[in-house]
Amino acid sequence: MKKISFLIFSISIFSLSISSAQTKKTIPAQPKAFPAEVARPKLVVGLVVDQMRWDYLYRYYNRYTNGGFKRLINEGFSVENTFIPYTPTYTACGHTCIYTGSVPAVHGIIGNDWYDPETKKNVYCTEDSSVSTVGSTPSSEGNMSPKNMLTTTITDELRLATNFRGKVIGISLKDRGSILPAGHAANAAYWYQGSTGNWITSTYYMKEVPTWIADYNKLKLANKFYAKNWETLYPINTYVNSTADEKAYEGKLSTFPHQLTQNVDKNFDAIRSTPYGNTITLDLAKLAILSEDLGQDNITDFLAVSCSSTDYVGHAYGPNSVEAEDTYLRLDKDFEEFFNYLDKKVGKGNYTVFLTADHGAAHVPGFMQENKLPSGVVSDRDIANKLNTYLNDKFKVNNVVLKSQNNQIIFDHDKTDKGDVSFDVIKSASVEFLKRLDGFQNAVDIAKISQSTLQEIQKKMITNGYNARRSGDIYYVLQPNWFNGSSTGTTHGNWNPYDSHIPLVFMGWGIKAGASNKTHYMTDIAPTLAALLHIQMPNGNVGEPITEITNK
Known part of the structure; x- marks a missing residue:
């Protein structure tokens, strides 16, 4: 019976083909040819600039080099109206949202810390008492893992899609800026131990750090930068986008040059509140690419990097300070060196990079009041x-x-x-x-x-x-412009655009040059990467792909 049915079906199709050929005299369209392999970049690099307001892309634009932020904007695709779709807008929530495509209601990271009504205890976002420090002396700084995050990340999905052959590494001064983006299934996440100046991880990832991390820790690079102090990159009278050098409402009263030599071999944590914290973070990122052979084969790897010093400087001095402007001008140069390294090591056109922020920041109340603005x-x-x-x-x-x-x-x-x-x-x-x-x-x-x-x-x-x-x-x-905090310096956390309007720029493999003013959300980043890589979205995803960015 099946053979008879198949014969009748075949005769019908044959007759239909003859009829079509006789009436139209055209050759039937050929089926679309699919590539032998799914095309993907060799490496994806996620850059999160902690506390970067969207307007910083343009506030200092005229002073940026051609190879840093300008290169991103001119060669890449800028999603100009990208917003955080939840509140409060804090660091841990932001990093988690970027990589999960989800919101705190689903992924569970509702703040940097929170009170758990079930355990009746305060909880830090990445705390985990079941793990311990690796790479340095034991301390609570190393008792960290992603266990409090309830969903997968785009980095987890890449691991699953490549049957765990694609490598994923997270790097940040902050544990939460490294651990949450790297996800549950990461090969490694490294963060900075301020008490020793070491880059550490936890037993969640490994029993001992690789040799390249151990050797890097021996250098104690913070001392090298402390010896230089912190002077402005350019003559201070050229910082016309900032207020006067010292204001009473800045959290740390100090004028340039900032003296750092007193911290040598004593206060390794002080590097966080200088632009040099970003420099050593990106330096370690380059070393990770070299040492772990990231982007060296056709199996996509992922490097998640968070530059945290912008947040520490922002909190201390505020968005309108000379310190903030100098930090971004120096970060611009650091990015130029980093992109040049990617071009050389991975190959221009072989990697995809995106830059965004976990949140913005409010103007310092004292600055607002000084200029007759409510705060x-x-x-x-x-x-x-x-x-x-x-x-x-x-x-x-x-x-x-x-x-x-x-x-x-x-x-x-x-x-x-x-x-x-x-x-x-x-x-x-x-x-x-x-x-x-x-x-x-x-x-x-x-x-x-x-x-x-x-x-x-x-x-x-x-x-x-x-x-x-x-x-x-x-x-x-x-x-x-009211916030919960101190009368000096600034903070973030509210729904308002100064906290929730963030930069988002894609550049490299699969990305066309351009910009869009269409409204998108932080939750759209992960599904956009999933579409670009042809992999599954994270399992708590609520965002949508940004289709404007692609060459395809």
Whole structure:
């Protein structure tokens, strides 16, 4: 019966072909020829510049070299309107979102640290007491792993797609800037131990560091840069994009040149707050490419690098300082050397690089006030104390607020569940109280956010940042350019564009030159890489591929 059916089907197709040929006299279209192998770059390099506001691409553009940021913009594709789709906008959340294509509601990294209501303990994003330091003396700095991240990363998916033949390595001064991008299945993640000046890892990855890391640690390169001090790269009177050299509202009062020689062999951690921290990070990245043969065969490797000194300098001095401008001008030169190294070692056109940021930063309140612009600061401790006092006076409940953290109010549920007043009543009263505090724009019971009067963009960002098992009970929104922190220096974490508008530039293999002003999100980076590499998206992905960037 099957043979008869097949014969009838064949005769029908043959007759249809003759009829078509007789009427159209055309040759049927040939099927598309597919390549013998899936085309991929030899190496993908992810560059995250910690605390880089989008406008830094252009604020210092005229002073950049042709081979650094300008090369990215002119040879690559700039996705000009890229935003973070959640709040709070912190380092750990940002690095995780970039590489997972997901949001804290799904991937679970809701802050750099958070209070876990289930264990009733404060949790650091990459802490892991089951592992220990490798590459230096044992310390809590090495008790780190990606275990708190609940989803896969694009780097994990590359490992899976290549049957674990493609190498993945993460490098950053910060443990969270290295570990979270590298993912769960990484070959290695290395971060800087400020107490010793060593680059370390943990037993999650290996039992001992490779020889090239051990030899690099012996150099103690921080001392080399301390000996140079920190002087401006160009004459200081040319830094016209910055305020005067020293301002009372800067976190560290100091004028150029910054003296560093006193740190030699004593304070290795001080390198973080200088542009030299970026230099040694990219130096180690080049050494990793050389020593691990990254990008040397047809199996795609991935190097995830985070430049963290921009964040330390930004926090201390603010976006309008000479220190910030000089740090970016020096980073530009470091990138030029790094791209030239990639051209030489991997081959121009053989690698794909993308540059983005984990968050931006607010202007320093003192700077804003100096220029008659609204701004201010609040304190987590003051918020919690004031709310506890109010609730105690109103309902006779003692210290029912555990803490204010990550723009959230966290209640002691042992007390709210057993008290005479319902939790809903306590939350409602708390929301109304918070709305009246100086610097507060709004507050909302997260369980009732759909019923709130918040702007839709705020609702979406708060919802995306809310993890049902890790987040607090009330979220509060501050007035623009108000933040939780000190009156000197700056910080980030809010929904506003200065914190959430980030640069995103792709360059190299598979990328065309150009730019787009279409709105995209940080969550779109991972699925774009997945589409480019023809691999699966991370398993918590909520973003979409950015189709404008590709040559195909």
